[in-house]
Amino acid sequence: MRRPMVLPAVVAGAATLALTACGGVGGGDDSDGGGDAQSGDLTADPSGSITTIGFALPDEIATVRVDTFREMYPDVEVNINEGGFDEQQFLTSVSSGNPTELVYIPGDQVGAFAARGAIQPLDECIEQRDIDLGQYRPNVLDLVQYDGSTYAIPEFYNTPVLIVNNAVLAQAGLTAEDIDISDQESLLAAAQALTVRNGSTYERIGIHLRLPDLTPFYGVVDGNPWVAAADDFRLDDPATVATMERLKAVQDAQGGHTALKDFENTWDLFGEGNPFAQNQVGAMVIEQWYVNVLANTSPDVDITVLPITDAGGETVTWATSNAWAIPKNADNTATSCEFMKIMTAPDTWAAAAEERIRLREAEGKAFTGIYTANEAADDQVFGELYTPGTGENQKWDDAVQAVLEAQSDAWVVPANPVGAQFKAAWLEATNRILAGTQDAESALAEAQDKVEQALADVG
Amino acid sequence: MSADVSTAPVAPPMSRGRRWRAAWRRPETRWAYLFLLPWIVGFLAFTAGPMIASLVLSFTDYDVINPASYVGGENYQRMIEDPQVRTALFNTLLYTVIHVPLSIAIALALAVLLNQIGGRFAGFFRTVFYMPAMTPTVAVGVLFLLLLNGQNGLVNAALGLFGIDGPAWTTDPAWVRWGIIIMSLWTIGGTIVILFAALKNVPMDLYEAARIDGAGAWRQFREVTVPMISGSLFFVTIVNTIASLQMFTEVYTMFYGNAQSQLQASDSALFYVIYLFRQGFQFLEMGYASALAWGLFVIVLIVTLVQVKLGDRFVYYEGDDR
Missing domain, CATH: 3.40.190.10 (Periplasmic binding protein-like II)
Structure with missing residues (x-):
């Protein structure tokens, strides 16, 4: 029996195994350096389909808001690709020129992606679709504004x-x-x-x-x-x-x-x-x-x-937050803009809060609020929907007041x-x-x- | 009557090109290439292409999003000076040096035991020993986070039976590497199967001859078994070494896979490919990550060449002179 051809085989094997670890990324052939402004008519009626990554539907606070958008725009197909934010998934989709319409990212990474042009500035979107930035907490906007532009719309407000x-x-x-x-x-x-x-x-x-x-x-x-x-x-x-x-x-x-x-x-x-x-x-x-x-x-x-x-x-x-952003070269930006607006609007948050209140009441449990980056939404929830607990639930009301006190200036x-x-x-x-x-x-x-x-x- | 071979005409050797053309005229050759075509296309598109791309990218500053810009050998210079590369390399080499001999020794011992088992239970035990190797690697990582937990993990519970107060395998930097080595033994099923197959091929008459010559069990193992399976031992050594140098999935799952797991990552869990991956996809330094990939290739190549050279001295191939 002849000796097997060990050396060429192992060299080829080693090269394959070692080098393909890093080889699957496209060439980034755009010459504009990223940071594209949105293209197309941003005031157009939402249509077509949008797909999101980094977002999940673990509870009624998420599902009710998505459903709200779906009810408002029944002709739009919304695909929630459930799961946590995955840099590799996001970056390869952008690099290959095939990004999803929306990405939900940790607030502390917005600046890095903005600086490299991986996500689009939303200034036109905000202006043309009348997203009132004045509703959002100013300190959380610091998290999503980079180099004079707003790059993401924040959701929660965690303190x-x-x-x-x-x-x-x-x-x-x-x-x-x-x-x-x-x-x-x-x-x-x-x-x-x-x-x-x-x-x-x-x-x-x-x-x-x-x-x-x-x-x-x-x-x-x-x-x-x-x-x-x-x-x-x-x-x-x-x-x-x-x-x-x-x-x-x-x-x-x-x-x-x-x-x-x-x-x-x-x-x-x-x-x-x-x-x-x-x-x-x-x-x-x-x-x-x-x-x-x-x-x-x-x-x-x-x-x-x-x-x-x-x-x-x-x-x-x-304070920390997650935020919605539109990847570079994403399609259907008008619909994405509207989705971000609806997902973070006071009425949408209120609808989600109402559903939670209903579920908690059905189980005899206290509603302890939802805490968002949209101050107008929080005012609506705590001003109109929230009922202070009494008796056994007094402690939860005390807890809510402590949280609200803590959140004032983060x-x-x-x-x-x-x-x-x-x-x-x-x-x-x-x-x-x-x-x-x-x-x-x-x-x-x-x-x-x-x-x-x-x-x-x-x- | 004898032919005068010295004067018989000898056909001149065909050139390589002519040989190739002659072969190509045969339908069997063309069919063979046709059947090979899917693999060739796959190799060019998904292996050779990315390899060449990573070589080119290793000389660039490339953040995955924007066009790459040429930076010469800067990434390689940075790789040499980067202290975390040294940390990652140390962890990876230490793991390899301990894991490869340990896993082969245990696999060989289990293969020898399996070889002793006959009858109706033989198939059952072979299946049982191989089954862990079929566990998805991500699941192995998660499973061992539970098994190795210092407070209520099964490993420390087992040590407790012997009065040993087990360490914090997953959080104490002094013990994290050892925890990873323990975890890696979970997947030695493949090595067991290869060595078991090799043991089955050792001719029984060699053992009989050795016994007649007065050799005991250990001597038979040393002088008959090991030389006769040395080809397989060499193979599993090479393959396990390369796999160890590229250790990624289980450790990434345990210590880097999500925001929560990253909270307990220590320098002890920083393996080379994990560092490479983080540079590329977390810190958007794909040019540097590509240079790191080629650095690993060179290391794997050197280690493999050394093993092949050493293998020449220790490995017995049937039909060899030795």
Whole structure:
């Protein structure tokens, strides 16, 4: 038997396997550099079909709004390609010249896609289809406006609040007033008092700061936002270093970040066995949507919701949002514009809220609001539809008032061309610092270098 | 009577072109190419084309959206200076160095065991050992996030039976690599099948001869089994090495697949192809990602060439002189 032709085969195999990892992207043959204005008559009646990516229909708040559009324009075929936002799916569709009509993207990536021309400026769309930007919260518009143009229409308005598990605090002889996120001494004391573990096995996290998800928020709490402008990042600021060091101290006081994360991964966050129902947490900093989750899955849970304050006692928060955008070279922009307008209009939000109220009432549960980037919509929902809870549901009304108080003036990361790199940089640095594999100063200096390098690359 | 071979006319050798033309005149050749055509078209369109495109892109600044601009060797220079490339390369090579011998050793041991099993259960056990290899890789990633959880995962529960307090396999940077190596053993079914088939082909008379010569079980394994299956061992070594250097799906699912999983990603989980993918599709640096792809190709090529050279010394092919 002859020896097999091993060498040519393995070389060809290696080349194929190694190189096709990166080869499937089209050539981007347009010479206009992106940032196309919409083409065609933007005032035309909606028609034809539109397809969206990055958006899902998990609940009535989503389905009612899509149905509203469908009822208004029954001749338009709306295809919701359900799923989370996938950069590869989006970019390859744009690069190949075959984008969907609409994309639903995280707000912190709007600037990056706008800077590269992957999404279209919406100024003409906004003007010709009478989208009233004055209805939207000005700070969220900072998230979607880049270089003087609006590139996306924001939907929700997510802001962290403090949710306190009253039963757990009572066991430890504490009250909600004993937890002050901006005061390190009281935070450490509460964290230690509330944490319960048996060796390396956790029964309860005392104060869950939701790290690293919300790390930049604590920069805001400490009076030092990590981004001052689209090209001014402050990860290596001594105040940022101080914030990270105190966060690590809190995690260490409760047994260490990696063990806490492991325990958190066992939680049934969205189910009836959630950490509040199971007394697996003493207090948690989390976005306001979790109040809605608890009101639905655990209506009997004993919680208090509080806005978070800085050292001066002022309410502080950080807002994030997802937003609708039109990809470069997308067709049917007039219909897409109308879809974005209808999906985020006050009446549409109100219709969705009404459906939720009906469903909650049918189950004897409290309606705890919907929180949108459209302030006029929120005014309509909370002014006309929302009924304060009484009796058993009083606590949910208190929670709603706390959320509304917290939302008044939120900080947002300004739209910038390196959103993904910035997030990756602070995430990596945070994980290294909290795990104790790198000190805060050098980790944040490296992160700052990466962001500045990315800014330089974008030019 | 004998022919005078020294004076017999010898036809001059045909040139390669003539040989090819002569072959092309035969209908069998044309039919063969016709049947090969789908693969050839597929290869040119989906493999050779993207490879050439990635080579060209590796010399450009290309963000996927806008036209590429030529930057010479900048991407390769950046690759050499990028500390995260070194981190990713270290993780990938460490994983390869541990995973390949470990998986082959375990697969070989299981193949030997399977080879001992006869009767009605033989097929059952072969199926059972191969089935995990059929699990979709994304599902493997998700499954092992649960199995390896430091608080309530089955792996630590099993260690607990022996009084061992297991680590945080998925969140502690010191243990993440080891967790990934444990996970990778889930899919050794393919290697087991290949080695099992090789074991089946070892002639029994060789074992009989060895026994007559007084060789024990270990000696038989070392002197008969291993040389006789060395071709298959060489094959699985090459294939597993290339696959390990390109480790992606399971680790990406565990640590980078969505916004939530990225929250627990540590440097220990940064594998080379993951870094490449993120540069291309998350950070819109497709030119740099293409350079990284060619860097990986060179590494895979070098490693493979070294393995082939070493294989020449250790691999026995039936019919060889050795």
